[in-house]
Amino acid sequence: xxxxxxxxxxxxxxxxxxxxxxxxxxxxxxxxxxxxxxxxxxxxxxxxxxxxxxxxxxxxxxxxxxxxxxxxxxxxxxxxxxxxxxxxxxxxxxxxxxxxxxxxxxxxxxxxxxxxxxxxxxxxxxxxxxxxxxxxxxxxxxxxxxxxxxxxxxxxxxxxxxxxxxxxxxxxxxxxxxxxxxxxxxxxxxxxxxxxxxxxxxxxxxxxxxxxxxxxxxxxxxxxxxxxxxxxxxxxxxxxxxxxxxxxxxxxxxxxxxxxxxxxxxxxxxxxxxxxxxxxxxxxxxxxxxxxxxxxxxxxxxxxxxxxxxxxxxxxxxxxxxxxxxxxxxxxx
Amino acid sequence: xxxxxxxxxxxxxxxxxxxxxxxxxxxxxxxxxxxxxxxxxxxxxxxxxxxxxxxxxxxxxxxxxxxxxxxxxxxxxxxxxxxxxxxxxxxxxxxxxxxxxxxxxxxxxxxxxxxxxxxxxxxxxxxxxxxxxxxxxxxxxxxxxxxxxxxxxxxxxxxxxxxxxxxxxxxxxxxxxxxxxxxxxxxxxxxxxxxxxxxxxxxxxxxxxxxxxxxxxxxxxxxxxxxxxxxxxxxxxxxxxxxxxxxxxxxxxxxxxxxxxxxxxxxxxxxxxxxxxxxxxxxxxxxxxxxxxxxxxxxxxxxxxxxxxxxxxxxxxxxxxxxxxxxxxxxxx
DNA sequence: TTGTACGCGTTATCAC
DNA sequence: GTGATAACGCGTACAA
Numbered sequence: 001x002x003x004x005x006x007x008x009x010x011x012x013x014x015x016x017x018x019x020x021x022x023x024x025x026x027x028x029x030x031x032x033x034x035x036x037x038x039x040x041x042x043x044x045x046x047x048x049x050x051x052x053x054x055x056x057x058x059x060x061x062x063x064x065x066x067x068x069x070x071x072x073x074x075x076x077x078x079x080x081x082x083x084x085x086x087x088x089x090x091x092x093x094x095x096x097x098x099x100x101x102x103x104x105x106x107x108x109x110x111x112x113x114x115x116x117x118x119x120x121x122x123x124x125x126x127x128x129x130x131x132x133x134x135x136x137x138x139x140x141x142x143x144x145x146x147x148x149x150x151x152x153x154x155x156x157x158x159x160x161x162x163x164x165x166x167x168x169x170x171x172x173x174x175x176x177x178x179x180x181x182x183x184x185x186x187x188x189x190x191x192x193x194x195x196x197x198x199x200x201x202x203x204x205x206x207x208x209x210x211x212x213x214x215x216x217x218x219x220x221x222x223x224x225x226x227x228x229x230x231x232x233x234x235x236x237x238x239x240x241x242x243x244x245x246x247x248x249x250x251x252x253x254x255x256x257x258x259x260x261x262x263x264x265x266x267x268x269x270x271x272x273x274x275x276x277x278x279x280x281x282x283x284x285x286x287x288x289x290x291x292x293x294x295x296x297x298x299x300x301x302x303x304x305x306x307x308x309x310x311x312x313x314x315x316x317x318x319x320x321x322x323x324x325x326x327x328x329x330x331x332x333x
Numbered sequence: 334x335x336x337x338x339x340x341x342x343x344x345x346x347x348x349x350x351x352x353x354x355x356x357x358x359x360x361x362x363x364x365x366x367x368x369x370x371x372x373x374x375x376x377x378x379x380x381x382x383x384x385x386x387x388x389x390x391x392x393x394x395x396x397x398x399x400x401x402x403x404x405x406x407x408x409x410x411x412x413x414x415x416x417x418x419x420x421x422x423x424x425x426x427x428x429x430x431x432x433x434x435x436x437x438x439x440x441x442x443x444x445x446x447x448x449x450x451x452x453x454x455x456x457x458x459x460x461x462x463x464x465x466x467x468x469x470x471x472x473x474x475x476x477x478x479x480x481x482x483x484x485x486x487x488x489x490x491x492x493x494x495x496x497x498x499x500x501x502x503x504x505x506x507x508x509x510x511x512x513x514x515x516x517x518x519x520x521x522x523x524x525x526x527x528x529x530x531x532x533x534x535x536x537x538x539x540x541x542x543x544x545x546x547x548x549x550x551x552x553x554x555x556x557x558x559x560x561x562x563x564x565x566x567x568x569x570x571x572x573x574x575x576x577x578x579x580x581x582x583x584x585x586x587x588x589x590x591x592x593x594x595x596x597x598x599x600x601x602x603x604x605x606x607x608x609x610x611x612x613x614x615x616x617x618x619x620x621x622x623x624x625x626x627x628x629x630x631x632x633x634x635x636x637x638x639x640x641x642x643x644x645x646x647x648x649x650x651x652x653x654x655x656x657x658x659x660x661x662x663x664x665x666x
Numbered sequence: 667t668t669g670t671a672c673g674c675g676t677t678a679t680c681a682c
Numbered sequence: 683g684t685g686a687t688a689a690c691g692c693g694t695a696c697a698a
Binding site: 004049050051052053054056057065068072073074076079080082083086087090093095096097098099100107110111113114116117118119141250251254257258261279280281282283284285286 | 337382383384385386387389390398401405406407409412413415416419420423426428429430431432433440443444446447449450451452474583584587590591594612613614615616617618619
């Protein structure tokens with residue numbers, strides 16, 4: 001049960017004071033090179049590792065920990081995003097506190113409290129909605145916050161978003177190009193910013209193509225697989241069903257595929273399909289799925305970089321990034 | 334910049350000492366109900382939240398944080414597992430420190446150090462290999478460790494594994510039942526315990542079915558998509574190619590699908606396919622993919638439960654769980 | 667039943 | 683250059 005070495009034991013063993021040890025570690029203050037070397041050797045000998053907890057207690061932040069609060073890590077989009085965050089964090093010797101809040105305000109509040117109680121250096125999250133009061137409060141309290149995927153009303157907060165309107169526009173314009181005139185849309189929640197933006201891209205593309213927007217071809221889901229299946233089934237059962245479907249996220253696309261399969265329709269001959277978000281098997285699917293690929297990893301990476309930039313310079317002007325999604329035309333639509 | 338309330342400020346405001354406040358929070362010692370109620374009200378008023386960092390420094394562990402170190406969160410298997418861990422953690426008011434180590438010993442060492450420096454209450458991880466010295470050292474130092482997915486040589490450590498031999502056996506026996514005599518196997522690394530166990534299940538099933546094990550039909554991959562594609566292509570180019578493929582994990586199965594597609598082979602008529610691990614799109618794939626489903630979420634859940642059981646009773650005998658995978662016969666083999 | 671005082675391992679502010 | 687020492691916020695032995 002080797003008691004872990006601490007500042008005191010290292011100092012004693014090196015025959016110096018704890019301040020000298022602390023200063024050699026943090027490169028603060030002036031220490032003779034000879035002493036530094038000596039101290040460093042002793043630290044190696046006893047395998048000293050600074051205690052991050054004590055550091056955080058003392059310094060309150062600035063201690064190599066950041067929080068990532070996402071709806072659900074099982075969604076490949078957020079898994080990729082998380083990986084982007086984690087890679088940048090690792091390069092900076094930071095650890096990541098991961099929280100799944102399931103769009104549940106109570107869980108979100110709990111985790112935001114944890115962030116404060118753990119005095120993390122910063123938090124990355126997609127806010128539940130634009131004026132999420134808990135998040136705004138956290139940001140006001142001085143904890144650096146970077147929003148990803150969804151916006152927050154406060155313009156002073158750094159954010160990394162996807163150009164959802166553009167992504168949806170490209171997808172629907174592509175379907176229109178292929179001759180589709182009745183294009184169904186399985187949207188996200190009307191309340192979410194991503195949902196609204198993708199919807200406006202859909203409308204705009206239709207209008208541009210000279211196609212009338214028909215409300216009966218638009219259904220609002222919750223970004224989960226089940227709602228994709230149910231809503232797709234509804235659309236396909238219409239008296240005048242759509243000839244193509246545009247689905248607003250990855251899980252609902254899978255659900256839509258279930259519905260299409262149950263109906264026994266052939267893709268793309270009988271029903272065209274374009275999904276928002278790429279998925280692992282999409283490229284080898286029969287037919288390969290046409291999707292709007294979101295640069296999820298990059299969203300995470302850029303957000304973490306923004307966070308580190310802010311830590312380095314708290315006064316820097318807020319940055320707002322908008323990354324471009326990419327239409328991957330494969331075979332389904 | 335509302336300075337966050339602490340024990341002192343609450344105590345002052347309530348007109349009691351800090352120990353009284355501390356005791357009402359932790360239900361330790363005897364405090365009159367009236368005082369308790371009063372203190373609680375004050376805490377609510379000022380929005381007091383105990384500082385987790387100070388707690389951990391003081392108590393060294395026992396403070397609502399656990400570590401999860403996995404190869405890569407982008408692998409759906411580990412995403413599910415992580416979710417299982419997180420759900421149990423949340424129910425116990427714990428937060429989770431998530432680390433991706435990419436099978437890289439240096440990263441693993443870094444993160445294990447972090448665990449100690451953060452004085453987490455416990456760590457859940459799949460060790461790089463059976464006698465991973467860094468993990469053994471951590472466990473010896475008194476931090477509760479639960480191994481998942483892969484074993485560690487030390488029998489005193491709690492673990493949750495999958496019956497890999499059985500899963501592989503069922504898959505290959507199923508292919509043999511369908512009349513396949515030349516069954517190729519894209520294995521995991523020979524060094525990993527999961528790799529070895531799945532291999533032995535494969536061999537055993539062949540032998541049971543009276544089929545000779547042919548080394549040229551076995552290829553060793555690294556559980557990543559590329560190796561699945563390359564090795565499948567090799568097997569399919571053999572003078573006497575296999576009529577069916579069994580692939581040892583999800584990502585390599587996707588790779589194998591790429592290779593099959595490039596060859597223009599029809600599944601299951603020209604080539605049967607069974608993969609280890611389910612994937613989101615597998616059920617709607619054409620044909621639906623036959624897979625060995627691992628209960629990844631449950632692995633995480635049970636591991637976390639084991640960890641909490643150990644925290645509650647450090648003296649309890651080590652538990653070793655082996656969960657059963659399930660062969661989902663769909664259409665590909 | 668309640669209050670006082672110490673220590674957890676750091677960092678930062680003084681002195682020398 | 684270096685060393686003592688006061689916080690950071692909490693839990694707890696000890697005292698009252």
